[in-house]
Amino acid sequence: VLQIKPFPLRDFLETPRPFRANVPGLQLFPTSLWAKIMARRLRHLTTSQLLGSDTAGYAPLREQIAEYLRLARGVRCSPEQIVVLSGAQEALDLTARLLVNRGDAVFLEDPGYVGAWRVFEAAGARLLPLAVDHDGATTPDERHGARLAYVTPAHQCPLGVSMGAARRLALIDWARRSGAYIFEDDYDSEFRYEGRPLPALQSLDTHDCVIFSGSFSKVLFPSLRLGYLVLPPDLVDALGALKSVTSRHAPLLDQIALADFMSEGHFARHIRRMREVYAERLSVLLDSARTHLAGLLTVSSVAAGLQTVGWLAGGVDADRATRAAKSRDVVVMPVRYQSQRKTPNNGLVLGFAAHDAHEIRHGVVELAAALEGLQRRNSRSARSARSSRIPGQPGSR
Amino acid sequence: VLQIKPFPLRDFLETPRPFRANVPGLQLFPTSLWAKIMARRLRHLTTSQLLGSDTAGYAPLREQIAEYLRLARGVRCSPEQIVVLSGAQEALDLTARLLVNRGDAVFLEDPGYVGAWRVFEAAGARLLPLAVDHDGATTPDERHGARLAYVTPAHQCPLGVSMGAARRLALIDWARRSGAYIFEDDYDSEFRYEGRPLPALQSLDTHDCVIFSGSFSKVLFPSLRLGYLVLPPDLVDALGALKSVTSRHAPLLDQIALADFMSEGHFARHIRRMREVYAERLSVLLDSARTHLAGLLTVSSVAAGLQTVGWLAGGVDADRATRAAKSRDVVVMPVRYQSQRKTPNNGLVLGFAAHDAHEIRHGVVELAAALEGLQRRNSRSARSARSSRIPGQPGSR
Numbered sequence: 001v002l003q004i005k006p007f008p009l010r011d012f013l014e015t016p017r018p019f020r021a022n023v024p025g026l027q028l029f030p031t032s033l034w035a036k037i038m039a040r041r042l043r044h045l046t047t048s049q050l051l052g053s054d055t056a057g058y059a060p061l062r063e064q065i066a067e068y069l070r071l072a073r074g075v076r077c078s079p080e081q082i083v084v085l086s087g088a089q090e091a092l093d094l095t096a097r098l099l100v101n102r103g104d105a106v107f108l109e110d111p112g113y114v115g116a117w118r119v120f121e122a123a124g125a126r127l128l129p130l131a132v133d134h135d136g137a138t139t140p141d142e143r144h145g146a147r148l149a150y151v152t153p154a155h156q157c158p159l160g161v162s163m164g165a166a167r168r169l170a171l172i173d174w175a176r177r178s179g180a181y182i183f184e185d186d187y188d189s190e191f192r193y194e195g196r197p198l199p200a201l202q203s204l205d206t207h208d209c210v211i212f213s214g215s216f217s218k219v220l221f222p223s224l225r226l227g228y229l230v231l232p233p234d235l236v237d238a239l240g241a242l243k244s245v246t247s248r249h250a251p252l253l254d255q256i257a258l259a260d261f262m263s264e265g266h267f268a269r270h271i272r273r274m275r276e277v278y279a280e281r282l283s284v285l286l287d288s289a290r291t292h293l294a295g296l297l298t299v300s301s302v303a304a305g306l307q308t309v310g311w312l313a314g315g316v317d318a319d320r321a322t323r324a325a326k327s328r329d330v331v332v333m334p335v336r337y338q339s340q341r342k343t344p345n346n347g348l349v350l351g352f353a354a355h356d357a358h359e360i361r362h363g364v365v366e367l368a369a370a371l372e373g374l375q376r377r378n379s380r381s382a383r384s385a386r387s388s389r390i391p392g393q394p395g396s397r
Numbered sequence: 398v399l400q401i402k403p404f405p406l407r408d409f410l411e412t413p414r415p416f417r418a419n420v421p422g423l424q425l426f427p428t429s430l431w432a433k434i435m436a437r438r439l440r441h442l443t444t445s446q447l448l449g450s451d452t453a454g455y456a457p458l459r460e461q462i463a464e465y466l467r468l469a470r471g472v473r474c475s476p477e478q479i480v481v482l483s484g485a486q487e488a489l490d491l492t493a494r495l496l497v498n499r500g501d502a503v504f505l506e507d508p509g510y511v512g513a514w515r516v517f518e519a520a521g522a523r524l525l526p527l528a529v530d531h532d533g534a535t536t537p538d539e540r541h542g543a544r545l546a547y548v549t550p551a552h553q554c555p556l557g558v559s560m561g562a563a564r565r566l567a568l569i570d571w572a573r574r575s576g577a578y579i580f581e582d583d584y585d586s587e588f589r590y591e592g593r594p595l596p597a598l599q600s601l602d603t604h605d606c607v608i609f610s611g612s613f614s615k616v617l618f619p620s621l622r623l624g625y626l627v628l629p630p631d632l633v634d635a636l637g638a639l640k641s642v643t644s645r646h647a648p649l650l651d652q653i654a655l656a657d658f659m660s661e662g663h664f665a666r667h668i669r670r671m672r673e674v675y676a677e678r679l680s681v682l683l684d685s686a687r688t689h690l691a692g693l694l695t696v697s698s699v700a701a702g703l704q705t706v707g708w709l710a711g712g713v714d715a716d717r718a719t720r721a722a723k724s725r726d727v728v729v730m731p732v733r734y735q736s737q738r739k740t741p742n743n744g745l746v747l748g749f750a751a752h753d754a755h756e757i758r759h760g761v762v763e764l765a766a767a768l769e770g771l772q773r774r775n776s777r778s779a780r781s782a783r784s785s786r787i788p789g790q791p792g793s794r
Binding site (some may be wrong): 001002003004005006007008009012013015016023026027029031032034035038039042043045047048049050051052053054055085086087089090093097098099115118119122221222223224225226235238240241242244245246247248249250251252253254 | 398399400401402403404405406409410412413420423424426428429431432435436439440442444445446447448449450451452482483484486487490494495496512515516519618619620621622623632634635637638639641642643644645646647648649650651
């Protein structure tokens with residue numbers, strides 16, 4: 001029996017409290033509009049709509065996605081290159097099955113998306129970490145002969161940085177020279193707060209080496225389970241064959257409702273609205289952190305996405321900080337939970353999208369109180385360690 | 398790049414004509430009732446419902462399924478043993494990934510469900526055919542050390558026979574002695590027209606060797622993409638871990654609507670109604686075949702399911718019969734398309750569920766005309782072969 005590490009969902013399903021990561025502002029999703037579109041379609045369901053859809057998905061939805069990607073992400077593709085799936089997780093899993101054999105080397109960002117690590121681990125791949133700095137994931141080393149690199153260029157998961165232009169070109173060049181593929185997880189690209197949106201890596205790809213993955217989980221709602229892959233033309237048939245054997249096709253009614261939601265302009269409108277809301281929430285978090293968290297946690301600004309990171313001061317450990325925050329009903333997550341290496345445990349992931357200004361300010365005050373308590377205890381034990389030291393002997397530094 | 402044979406869907410998506418197999422009577426699905434339930438839920442969507450569900454599925458739906466299976470199928474399970482999936486195809490795929498390594502032997506019914514052959518072929522299994530007779534699939538040979546046997550005991554796909562009681566016990570005994578698993582695809586068990594319903598194989602299993610799979614595709618509608626697995630307790634966690642990594646969970650709103658549809662009694666009512674409708678359609682097909690197809694095609698009766706088979710008389714080849722029928726707008730499929738061996742090509746699969754009495758009678762008349770034309774041509778060419786024979790020489794028999 002195959003034993004693989006699960007991707008934990010239970011925490012994610014709790015009622016979101018500040019600063020749970022990866023949760024969008026669901027209170028502002030236009031459920032009644034979605035209900036209206038669904039109801040209209042349900043009243044006029046045809047026999048052929050009850051029957052099924054192409055394995056690649058509902059054709060009008062694939063056209064809407066191609067058009068959106070062209071305008072918003074610079075992605076160059078025809079609707080025929082798009083396969084509708086249940087989200088980034090399935091996109092990763094099918095890609096791994098299509099391209100990765102046991103023992104193949106795969107580069108993954110570290111820290112990085114745990115769901116991707118789990119998929120390539122289950123595929124029996126040799127996992128190689130790609131360090132991440134202020135400019136995004138570093139460039140893979142050609143000598144490993146890797147089959148694929150998984151990256152989140154728009155908004156690195158979990159650090160929130162965007163990949164710089166030179167890095168993007170170097171990554172594409174690596175793939176071209178190595179005959180490898182890049183899996184571009186366009187994670188949280190929709191919400192960009194600063195400067196011009198960066199076009200997708202895929203838009204720079206002249207050698208059909210980029211597999212582009214998008215999801216509606218954050219832009220609409222996660223329980224919808226809809227996302228897509230944009231494939232290089234020579235992988236389209238093989239992926240379609242695989243999807244037909246693994247689960248045939250995505251549920252049709254949800255695809256039809258989503259195509260209507262997009263073609264009637266609600267999708268673009270919802271993204272615009274949420275971008276403003278999230279930008280405001282981010283700025284409340286940053287302002288509030290400057291006031292209350294100075295000397296405790298340095299919160300990074302981010303150019304995009306639904307979360308950022310904070311770096312702990314005074315030697316406070318991120319696991320202890322997470323527990324202390326929890327006792328005050330504040331949810332944070334150590335950055336190290338998303339790392340496969342032993343790195344300094346001083347980073348916290350902070351989601352800011354699911355809560356209004358009042359809740360964010362309250363969360364910051366509570367988090368500050370929790371961290372102050374830890375710092376006080378830290379300095380007390382440092383003092384008592386100093387006073388118990390015998391003069392002339394080496395101290396316990 | 399993994400190259401696997403696709404499971405063809407395109408034919409299935411055409412507007413159904415008699416006698417397309419595996420298509421339920423979708424004109425009679427209560428779409429307005431389904432729409433009402435959906436609309437009611439959509440109007441009161443909570444944030445947590447927008448967020449997601451457990452990997453194993455929506456808890457009230459799993460309870461409804463467990464209760465239905467207990468009453469209708471004799472299946473003994475707790476809701477915790479149920480995982481909601483997109484259908485039998487995903488159930489097969491995840492089971493293969495969980496249990497079957499490259500080179501493992503797997504028994505499959507032959508003729509049998511092509512979608513199952515594709516899954517185990519993609520898993521790199523050694524595929525062993527299980528012959529099927531009037532009593533269902535024959536018992537696997539213990540000496541092959543197989544890992545799993547795939548069977549459709551309620552209504553064999555495609556022959557329509559039900560597995561007899563002795564065969565069921567022998568199969569369970571084989572699994573127990575071999576340490577193998579049985580994948581029970583409870584294909585079309587819901588619609589049984591004769592005698593008492595046979596309880597599932599799973600109800601006889603005292604050694605946790607049966608994996609039971611059910612689907613809502615035929616009972617409700619195929620584009621819904623919902624089905625489930627009932628797992629032996631010791632496989633529950635491993636399958637949940639796999640599902641969390643491959644696609645997280647099934648879409649939640651559809652699961653909620655289905656749970657309501659079941660708990661409010663609509664599900665049981667719809668099955669009862671459709672069972673009567675299908676029994677009537679089957680009897681129209683059999684009566685009409687006796688009148689118009691005598692000497693051309695012997696149509697078997699079936700005790701359950703949405704289709705049956707007919708056996709061609711007069712040496713007419715099933716591929717030629719299929720082409721001749723198509724030219725008269727009648728859709729049949731050679732039984733041999735679902736066989737991996739070179740068997741006599743004289744069987745046709747006939748679906749009877751999707752069409753009313755008038756359409757079925759018209760289809761039978763057209764099919765009779767097509768087959769008569771072929772028989773006439775056959776006997777003409779036999780006569781001309783006889784007349785061109787040189788007396789005293791061995792003939793071309």
